[in-house]
Amino acid sequence: MSTMPKTLPKRSEVASEHQWKLTDLFADQESWDNVYDEVKGQLKKFEEFRGKLSDEESIGACFRFEDEVSLKLEQLYVYTHLYHDQDTANPTYQALTQKGRKLLVEAGEAMSFITPEILSLDDAQLDQLIEAESLKDYRFTLQEMKREKAHVLTQAEEALLAQVGNLAQAPQNIFGMLNNADLKFPNIKDENGNEVELTHGSYIQFLENPNVEVRRQAFQTIYATYAKLKNTIGASLTANVNKNIFYARARKYPSVLEMKLYGDNIPVSVYDNLLDAIHESLPILHRYMRLRKKLMGVDELHMYDLFAPLVEEFKMDITYDEAKKIVAEGLQPLGEDYLKVLDDSFKSGWIDVYENEGKRTGAYSSGAYGVHPYVLLNHKDNLNSMFTLAHEMGHALHSYYSDENQKYRDAQYTIFLAEVASTTNEALLMDYLLKKATDNKEKMYLLTYYADQFRTTVFRQTMFAEFEKIVHARTEAGESLTPQDLSNIYYDLNVQYHGPDMVVDRDIEMEWARIPHFYNSFYVYKYATGFSAATSFSKQILDEGAPAVERYLGFLKSGGSDFSINILKQAGVDMSSPEPVREAMSVFEALIEQMEQLAN
Known part of the structure; x- marks a missing residue:
């Protein structure tokens, strides 16, 4: 039998076994605050490396410090975004997510000199660093930097391109506003002749309707609406293509x-x-x-x-418990080790299962290195939701195996x-x-x-x-x-x-x-x-x-x-x-x- 409630429960009414365990990231708000303050203080320390990144000792020390700070940043941010997504209306976590994002931006600025400074070394020096035994954990990072070198510009040019960044968002932002906020579709008639609203969300549902008239109306109405705006949307798409061409030429790519x-x-x-x-x-x-x-x-x-x-x-009709069982049976070809991790994930608070008031829609897998992955679902008792469970657990176990077997830098x-x-x-x-x-x-x-x-x-x-x-x-x-x-x-x-x-x-x-x-x-x-x-x-x-x-x-x-x-x-x-x-x-x-x- 279906276990879905008729009205959405409040977050506080969701059974604990259907909630993810965010205490695995931070025991409580105080622990989060302490790490936040610690990172905030550490960001100033990056200045000590500026102008010194020319030998393997200082580069190794800088990379290790960068890893330490980045890992904490990741855990801080993931904690706030998961909390926010489980109840988007909660003002405490809205504010905390903003705080986490701001810290990410500050960290990006504090670390922004590292790559350009290393890339100012000549190719022979870079090759030596790539081969250096003391930097073997960072070999792939350094190889990637060297590969990017041909497309990194002078500091002044990079600063100028960074300023163009806001302008470059314009085509996407204009299209987003037009498509999501301003665009309204006329009503259409359903199979009973009632007027119904046509929206982005309902469009596919109308196309899945067994009644051909409903499908045809939805299809013709949506494209007639876009046709009225084809010059504006054409201009925004063309602007986006021209923006891409600008960046490709500025960074010396053939196309x-x-x-x-x-x-x-x-x-x-x-x-x-x-x-x-x-x-x-x-x-x-x-x-x-x-x-x-x-x-x-x-x-x-x-x-x-x-x-x-x-x-x-x-x-x-497939309940969540049945879905877990069938998914595990379907994944048997992947062997015992995989199934054991999957079974643990079902029991250990990786997954947030059902919809509740204010919870973010859709499904995803997310997480921070050093702590197991997390999966957000909005499970309905149907085939689609069972496939979503299999899909998201694929992401989660990919992250789990990567984190278990790779150092922080190479796990992503x-x-x-x-x-x-x-x-x-x-x-x-x-x-x-x-x-x-x-x-x-x-x-x-x-x-x-x-x-x-x-x-x-x-x-x-x-x-x-x-x-x-x-x-x-x-x-x-x-x-x-x-x-x-x-x-x-x-x-x-x-x-x-x-x-x-x-x-x-x-x-x-x-x-x-x-x-x-x-x-x-x-x-x-x-x-x-x-x-x-x-x-x-x-x-x-x-x-x-x-x-x-x-x-x-x-x-x-x-x-x-x-x-x-x-x-x-x-x-x-x-x-x-x-x-x-x-x-x-x-x-x-x-x-x-x-x-x-x-x-x-």
Whole structure:
């Protein structure tokens, strides 16, 4: 039976076993205050290192001190943000979060001289430092600094670029205000003819409505609203592209794409391989569209039909306790050690389970080195929440293994790797559920759920990535793109991706105007590469067993101790080749085949 209450409880009414244990970070407010005061005092000490960072002894001492202060800062900040998120209306923790953030900014300023001062040394001196035995714990840090050197400017130029920072936020801020605050959509009619409000939040729910009229109205209304603002939003997106080009040229990168990939040391070939591998796999997506059309029993499949249910809603009521049990069973292929940590995490106050008044929405994993990770959930008793639990525990155990096996500096893994462990867990859970399913309706429900993840996470995000690449390349080549040019590029990509069995409604040409990720340029490809790497890992784990598990745990333990591509390669997934994407596509194709058999 479902355990969810009818009205949201206050934070004080939540059972302690469903709350995370923040006392593992700080015993009480007084302990937090003491460490805060201590760090505040320590920040002044950084001045003692200024002007002296030229030999291995002083650099080693500075790095060790930086680690000590940074670790405390991390614990201070994480404590306040977790407290704030469990009850965002609590004024004490609103104030404390502000205090924590301010301290982070002050610390950033106090430490800001370290990298430029070390980079003022010549390459021969830097090479000596990289090889120095006394600095072996900081070898990767120093290698990274040296790699960045070509793109670090003089102190005066860096100071000037820092001042431009606030201006650089403008395109994103303007779009955010327009999209979140000013933009209002007209009402539409629901399946009973009642007027209902169309919002960002309700849009996808309307697209999931079994009634085609409701879906069509929501779709046409939202894009007609964006179309009225296409000149303004076009100007903000173009400004963002021009800002990127400014920074790429100022920092001497050949292109914006190379600048954006440089931080994670990802070769441009990884981006191009993703696009190429997805292009060659488009026939599989087209086959899925054909199947969708057949299952829905329609003469024409429209863009607004992509989220419509393919099977009558198959209800899966899964309580939190059942979800924990099923997730643990689904992750059995990962071996005893992994399952033991997972079991401990369920019992030791890592997780904040249910929604309460004022609690932040969504789900995430967060934490500070030296203390176990924390997971925020807003659990509902359904399939989606069970997958969310598996996903977030993937993040949490990745952090746990990284922290246990790496020193502070090397434990933090990159965003490029961040979604791999979480999605591997989901893939293993899905495999387990599909093998266990006896009812055809349940099987079809699960297959649809999984196939749509491929469609939205791999194909859709790659299409976004291709749109960004085209828009930047054409602007870098000196073209001025009008809002209609942006719409044409976007429309043509939709036609190419969705294939001949899809009626690509003209309204979709405005979708570029509502994607906030386009203001965090060249980021979305990581969803597709992460999902592909995870699908490849789960396939190897299920096919090979122990040797693949060993490699995978090695990946989890590596943290950020090497470049992302190297860490994955050592674990058996080579993202510098298109193979992992092709492997993911073979899994997708197998899903479609199973769905086709069930449909006949």
